[in-house]
Amino acid sequence: GYSRLTLRDTRSRWGSCTADGGLMYSWRLILAPPAVLRYVAAHEVAHLQEMNHSAAFWAVVERLYGQYEPPRSWLRENGAGLHRYRFGE
Numbered sequence: 311g312y313s314r315l316t317l318r319d320t321r322s323r324w325g326s327c328t329a330d331g332g333l334m335y336s337w338r339l340i341l342a343p344p345a346v347l348r349y350v351a352a353h354e355v356a357h358l359q360e361m362n363h364s365a366a367f368w369a370v371v372e373r374l375y376g377q378y379e380p381p382r383s384w385l386r387e388n389g390a391g392l393h394r395y396r397f398g399e
């Protein structure tokens with residue numbers, strides 16, 4: 311399970327997660343279509359397995375969500391990226 315689930319008003323990202331398994335989502339996702347919400351959830355859960363954006367990571371996203379390009383494009387076109395990771399800091 312998740313060690314944390316935090317909601318924040320982050321202007322620069324829609325969601326993020328931490329190396330210890332905490333998940334964070336922006337409340338702004340309330341404004342997003344349901345498919346985008348599902349995509350963000352799948353994206354973050356996939357990061358619990360793959361803490362990067364490698365091909366292996368995207369394979370997990372596809373397994374969890376399916377065709378992720380439409381919601382990914384929506385997020386790109388509607389503001390901030392999903393998140394930024396700072397691994398190893």
Ligand SMILES: [Zn+2]
Binds near residue numbers: 353
């Ligand atoms: Zn990511």
